[in-house]
Amino acid sequence: SYVLTQPPSVSVAPGQTARIPCEEHNIGIKSVHWYQQKPGQAPVLVVYDDDDRPSGIPERFSGSNSGNTATLTISRVEAGDEADFYCQLWDVGSDHWVFGGGTKLTVL
Amino acid sequence: QVQLVESGGTLVKPGGSLRLSCAASGFSFSDNYMSWIRQAPGKGLEWVSFIGADGISIYYRDSVKGRFAISRDNAKNSVYLQMKGLRAEDTAVYYCAGGKRLRKAFDIWGQGTMVTVS
Numbered sequence: 273s274y275v276l277t278q279p280p281s282v283s284v285a286p287g288q289t290a291r292i293p294c295e296e297h298n299i300g301i302k303s304v305h306w307y308q309q310k311p312g313q314a315p316v317l318v319v320y321d322d323d324d325r326p327s328g329i330p331e332r333f334s335g336s337n338s339g340n341t342a343t344l345t346i347s348r349v350e351a352g353d354e355a356d357f358y359c360q361l362w363d364v365g366s367d368h369w370v371f372g373g374g375t376k377l378t379v380l
Numbered sequence: 381q382v383q384l385v386e387s388g389g390t391l392v393k394p395g396g397s398l399r400l401s402c403a404a405s406g407f408s409f410s411d412n413y414m415s416w417i418r419q420a421p422g423k424g425l426e427w428v429s430f431i432g433a434d435g436i437s438i439y440y441r442d443s444v445k446g447r448f449a450i451s452r453d454n455a456k457n458s459v460y461l462q463m464k465g466l467r468a469e470d471t472a473v474y475y476c477a478g479g480k481r482l483r484k485a486f487d488i489w490g491q492g493t494m495v496t497v498s
Contacts, residue, residue, distance in 0.1 A: 303483035307425070314475055314492060315425065320485040358425050362484035367439040369415065369427035369484065 389493030
């Protein structure tokens with residue numbers, strides 16, 4: 273079964289680029305999705321299938337996935353981007369859905 | 381607008397039972413798979429159960445298998461989670477979430493309902 277590993281926290285200055293990794297052996301062969309959760313709110317899908325954005329999600333949010341690491345990239349970070357971010361995949365073999373432990377993004 | 385509204389969360393004693401409901405509106409519910417996903421206080425997201433759009437494919441995480449049962453009523457645009465044998469570690473906000481993407485991402489989320497087992 274998959275165990276998705278994320279760093280507990282990432283900090284970045286406004287206007288800079290934040291990169292949030294999600295690691296698992298051979299994750300590059302899976303499709304990874306990313307969610308943003310602000311305090312007291314439900315999660316919101318920001319990237320699906322590694323690198324696609326749902327309608328309404330700014331182009332500043334992008335994703336990539338290769339080898340053992342999937343990455344959510346947030347360009348030109350804004351104060352309003354502060355949130356917890358979770359990666360997730362569907363393990364077809366076991367029909368289980370797996371979430372990473374989450375990464376708290378702090379905008380300095 | 382697209383909306384999921386959960387209900388049924390409350391304080392329950394260990395060993396007790398509870399039924400959560402999730403009402404959908406603003407989208408074609410019968411085209412969407414649905415899941416229950418929980419979040420313990422101060423913790424991350426944890427998938428609990430899945431039901432396919434037609435109600436036939438059903439899956440559970442191991443720790444709730446045999447204790448929880450997911451179901452849906454497409455005529456009522458609702459999905460349910462029947463929980464029994466509740467344990468302290470089941471304490472969490474329970475979200476219902478849905479989607480219709482090939483790789484099973486969750487586009488639509490409710491605001492959650494709190495279940496406290498104590």
